[in-house]
Amino acid sequence: MVYSFIHIEDKRNDNVYFSGISIIIGVASGAGLILLVLIAYYVSYKFKHQRAQILKRKYFEQNRGQLLQQLVSQRADIAEKMIITLEELEKATNNFDKAREIGGGGHGTVYKGILSDLHVVAIKKPKMMVQRETDEFINEVAILSQINHRNVVKLYGCCLETKVPMLVYEFISNGTLYDHLHVEGPISLSWDDRLRIATETAKSLAYLHSTTSTPIIHRDIKPANILLDDTLTAKVADFGASKYIPLDKSGLTTMVQGTLGYLDPMYFYTWHLTEKSDVYSFGVMLIEMMTRKKPFPYMASEGNGLVAHFSTLFAEGNVMQILDPQVLSEGGNRVEEIAGIAVACVKLRGEERPTMRQVELRLEAAQSPEEFEQNGDVAINSPLECTEPMTSSSRQYSMEQEYILSARYPR
Incomplete structure (x- = not known):
């Protein structure tokens, strides 16, 4: 009778032991899986980020950003301010929300936005651009960056990090x-x-x-x-x-x-x-x-x-x-x-x-x-x-x- 009691007690201890091992293995497996998911997400994020940076650099060069930097290089402070990031414009327009559209046509869309410095701007986002139009774009930026006259529209800058470059002007509210x-x-x-x-x-x-x-x-x-x-x-x-x-x-x-x-x-x-x-x-x-x-x-x-x-x-x-x-x-x-x-x-x-x-x-x-x-x-x-x-x-x-x-x- 004493023997039987001891045997039953050992069985219970074994069950508790194996149950504890199972829980530990389950928790460890879950944690490992979560860690793998986080690592995969981080690697994917880094890859996408690097890919986006490479693409932005490609577009910057394709849109003749280096030429633009040279054209306004006489004033480094102007050159730095003139080139606006895509992230800034996405924030300014709530990711180019359709509700922010204020004009457009066959050539592209104009959005109203607010920059981080609280300037209200009009962002011209063309649909596509051939080489001649890219040259005109660079020409306009180079000229307007050097003009300061109350009767000439003010150009705040441009974004060269997209396939088609964008211009950012002061917002003029009363049409043409x-x-x-x-x-x-x-x-x-x-x-x-x-x-x-x-x-x-x-x-x-x-x-x-x-x-x-x-x-x-x-x-x-x-x-x-x-x-x-x-x-x-x-x-x-x-x-x-x-x-x-x-x-x-x-x-x-x-x-x-x-x-x-x-x-x-x-x-x-x-x-x-x-x-x-x-x-x-x-x-x-x-x-x-x-x-x-x-x-x-x-x-x-x-x-x-x-x-x-x-x-x-x-x-x-x-x-x-x-x-x-x-x-x-x-x-x-x-x-x-x-x-x-x-x-x-x-x-x-x-x-x-x-x-x-x-x-x-x-x-x-x-x-x-x-x-x-x-x-x-x-x-x-x-x-x-x-x-x-x-x-x-x-x-x-x-x-x-x-x-x-x-x-x-x-x-």
Whole structure:
């Protein structure tokens, strides 16, 4: 009986022993499995991180990041600030949330975001980009990084760590001049607003042509590239096509680039780009602001385009026929003066056009009639004044018509 009790007790001890071993083995196995999972996750994470870094470096080089660094290397502090990481932009846009989209089209999407320094920005994210567009992208960054003017859109930086590089601008909330001009019925832009926007645009172009260390020609001035902020202050945008002009040269021979209807005919025919090409485009835009008519594909009953028709009416003293009724009712005696500035800007021969500095002065003077009358060197015998009744107008207009027709099949 004693023996049996001892035997039963030993069995119980053995069961407890083996049960404890099983628990230990189970816990150890579970811990080992968890450790293996953690190690696998860590290795996978490190691999993905390294792969992402390699991809970012590849895209950085592919997007000519090194060239960009060289272009802005004169100011290391600017170069460092200009290149923004993908992580920063993902945070700024809540990972490019669709709710943050503020515009876009066939070429890409624009997002509104807030950077870590609390600047509100517009992030342009193209869908795809060919080599020419990459060159334009680098060109725009290089130019805008060196410009500081209240009427030029501010570029905060760019991201080169994605397949298609992204640009980060100050956020301009009120759309483009084009958006305001071309709506049904009366528009919110008064005559004074239009005159001020034209003057601000002229100031920015005069700055680009004559104040920057190396003259810059915008090459695509049009209402769609004039942004307006909350106070309707003009901000010139889109410098992808812009060109530097060497100080020792009066112009540059380059392939024609620009927008049909605003393109300087002399530049189109000769491929010789000068600051007077911007003057022509500005003149077309000024005509558009006064008439609310698009330069292309506008065609008058006589077959003239908008520029030719406007110039002919001005020469005949009948320009009021084509003006926006709102301009007629609000413009007073300044309207003909501004029309004269526009006509001077779109003369066929570049050397007959005024400089943007002269246009700026004339527009400022037109906003202050008293100053205009006192400032004789600007108002009287100014290069802007259309003293000729355009005796060679028929030749000018026929050439322009020829240009418009040929421009439908640009080089």
